[in-house]
Amino acid sequence: MTTQHRLLPAxxxxxxxxxxxxxxxxxxxxxxENEPLDPTAVRALxxxxxxxxxxxxxxxxxxDVVPIGRRSAYRYxxxxxKVAALVLIVFNMGHVDRRSDRVWVFFDEEDRLTxxxxxxxxHRTKYALPWSDVHSEKSMRKADAKxxxxxx
Amino acid sequence: xxxxxxxxxxxxxxxxxxxxxxxxxxxEPIPAGALERFAIGSEATAVFAALGAPTAVWExxxxxxxxxxxxxxxxxxxxxxxxxLDDSPVLPSLGFGDDxxxxxxxxxxxxxxxxxxxxxxxxxGSLAPPPRRPSPE
Numbered sequence: 581m582t583t584q585h586r587l588l589p590a591x592x593x594x595x596x597x598x599x600x601x602x603x604x605x606x607x608x609x610x611x612x613e614n615e616p617l618d619p620t621a622v623r624a625l626x627x628x629x630x631x632x633x634x635x636x637x638x639x640x641x642x643x644d645v646v647p648i649g650r651r652s653a654y655r656y657x658x659x660x661x662k663v664a665a666l667v668l669i670v671f672n673m674g675h676v677d678r679r680s681d682r683v684w685v686f687f688d689e690e691d692r693l694t695x696x697x698x699x700x701x702x703h704r705t706k707y708a709l710p711w712s713d714v715h716s717e718k719s720m721r722k723a724d725a726k727x728x729x730x731x732x
Numbered sequence: 733x734x735x736x737x738x739x740x741x742x743x744x745x746x747x748x749x750x751x752x753x754x755x756x757x758x759x760e761p762i763p764a765g766a767l768e769r770f771a772i773g774s775e776a777t778a779v780f781a782a783l784g785a786p787t788a789v790w791e792x793x794x795x796x797x798x799x800x801x802x803x804x805x806x807x808x809x810x811x812x813x814x815x816x817l818d819d820s821p822v823l824p825s826l827g828f829g830d831d832x833x834x835x836x837x838x839x840x841x842x843x844x845x846x847x848x849x850x851x852x853x854x855x856x857g858s859l860a861p862p863p864r865r866p867s868p869e
Contacts, residue, residue, distance in 0.1 A: 594735070648791045649844060655789070671751040678758050682785040686776075686846075695776050695846070699784035701760055710755035710807065720760075 607665040608707055614643070614658035617681040619729030622698050625685065632691040639683070650689035657682045660702040664709060677714055679705045703727045751811045758804040759787070762838055767853065776846040783838065793863040795844045802837035802856050 621638050635654070636642070642654035658681045665674040679701040686695040704723040706714045713719070724730040762783065769782035779799070786799040837856040843849045852859045 646789050646791065648789070648797045649795055651846075653789050653797075670749065671753075673752070674754040676754075676756040676758075679760060682787070684780075684785050684789060695780060697780035697783075697785040704760070710753050714757065715760055 605667045605669075607663070607667065609661075609663040611661040611663075612659070616658045616660075616702050617656055617683055617698075617700065619698070619700050619727075622683055622696065623729070625693060625696055627693050627695060630693040632687050632693070635685050635693060639685075648686075651686060651694070652691075653684055653686045655682070655684050658702055660705045662705045662707045664707040666709065673710055675708045675710050675712070677705050677708060700727070700730060703730075749811070752808065754808045756804065756808075758835075759802065761803050761805065761836070762801060762853075767838065767851065770848060772848050772850070774848045776842055776848070779840050779842075779848060783840075786840075787837070791865040792841065793865045796849065797842045797846075798862060798864075799840045799842065800837055800856070800859075800861075802835055804835045 617639070625635060625638065632652075632654075639656050643657050644655040646653045646655070659678060660680075661676065661678040663674070663676050666672065680699065681702045682699045684695075684697040685693060686697075688694050703726070704714075704720050706712070706719070706723075708714050766782040770778040783801050787802045788800045790798050792798055835856040836854065837859065839852040839859045839861065840848060841850040841852075841862065
């Protein structure tokens with residue numbers, strides 16, 4: 581038996597042991613706050629037409645209400661956080677990715693909708709390790725394609 | 733023998749030396765070129781189309797509104813070591829965060845007509861937020 585043939589099973593064994601010792605060190609966690617917002621429902625709101633009562637009927641109770649002079653602004657939001665960690669005792673790695681769906685609707689003094697500002701990103705949250713590029717265009721487009729109402 | 737020592741040594745060392753590499757990402761960075769899509773005097777609609785929904789909104793003391801978009805991309809690398817000398821443990825630690833360790837953001841100030849009055853961007857802590865209108869008692 582050559583040296584190479586003797587080394588190969590030993591290397592395989594070492595790789596298997598390494599994989600087995602690392603596997604229990606992986607930790608994944610997910611946290612959500614509020615229900616994700618519906619992009620289709622938000623797009624249906626019409627500035628100049630919709631009233632505060634109609635907006636509340638569609639989106640529910642806002643998270644926050646901010647008075648701005650005679651205007652007012654309502655905030656709706658939902659957050660998703662994904663945590664991945666690798667605990668290798670002497671060296672530990674962790675990654676936290678938190679993104680939100682957030683909608684601000686602005687009303688005039690007669691409670692008529694004037695502006696809508698919307699961001700839908702909670703579905704783009706990813707499990708990753710510190711070196712990963714979680715904000716790449718490709719990755720975000722891929723996530724958008726899977727969420728209803730996000731297609732152009 | 734060497735392999736067994738290699739496996740046991742890190743476990744023994746873990747009691748006094750630890751390294752870490754952590755990354756925290758809150759929200760998405762402002763898209764490239766987004767700030768060029770509106771200017772002083774632009775309608776708020778153009779701002780929302782470029783930047784999406786702000787993280788925070790408040791009423792300014794002089795009228796109008798302040799809108800803030802914030803994101804955080806903190807990276808932490810560090811090594812910590814502990815050595816016991818006499819009866820008191822000495823805990824030297826070495827750590828640093830990179831340039832993205834601060835919360836970055838954009839602040840847009842709107843006048844009473846909801847038109848852009850001023851745009852500030854950079855580290856959120858250095859944007860010097862204008863005073864809020866105090867809440868009614």
